[in-house]
Amino acid sequence: MKKLILLAIFALGTTVATNAQTISENALGLRFGGGNGYGAEVSYQRAVGGDNNRLEFDLGWRNDNSRYNSVKLAGLYQWVWNIDGGFNWYAGAGGGIGNISAKDDRYYNNKNYKYYDETFLFLAGNIGIEYNFDIPLLISLDFRPEIGFINDNDDLDNFSPDVALGLRYQF
Structure with a gap:
């Protein structure tokens, strides 16, 4: 009976190992966000520490010459798990830094606005799903909540x- 259980565990482990998909060494592209995000961000991923861990760096900026300028850099550590074939899901955590320089419309007085310049830090989580095509293309859909702190502007x-x-x- 012990031999049968060990054989079953070995067979299951071999099956899982053969279905595991390694991620590419590098990936460079765009991350198109919405909501309170920064729209399109330049995104870079680098495999680290094993077959299914990676770092992701995203640089986003927004510019509305009449109202504000903003830039944000995010860095995340991600764990990637294979679902089936080219499908993976991943989760990660990290943080980043940003700066916003904006005009505050509440303080308009004879075309003189009050301006503020803020640097902020944030913590971020990340969960998503991706598909790794046979060609060198990776497409993903993810959710990233961010919690900002160390800013003076409420x-x-x-x-x-x-x-x-x-x-x-x-x-």
């Missing part, structure tokens, strides 16, 4: 959920 949101579609070239 008008900046402390919680910012973001849903995004990612398209990346793998190399």
Whole structure:
């Protein structure tokens, strides 16, 4: 009976190991977000520490010359698990830094606005699903909630959920 159980565990482990898909060493592309996010972000992924762990860095910026300028850099550590074939799901955690320079319309007086310049830090989580095509293309859909802190302006949101579609070239 013990031999049968050990054989079953070995067979299951072998099956899981053969279905595991390794992620590409590098991926570069765009992450198209919405909501309180930064719209399109330049995104880079780098495999680290094993077959299914990676770092992701995203650089986003927004510019409305009449109202504000903003830039944000996010870094996340992600764990990737294979679902089937080219389908993977992943989860991660990280954080980032950003800056916003904006005009506050509440203080309009004879065309003189009050301006503020804020640097902020944030913590972020990440969960998503991706498909790794046979060609070097990776497409993903993810959810990233962010919690901001260390800013003096109460008008900046402390919680910012973001849903995004990612398209990346793998190399």
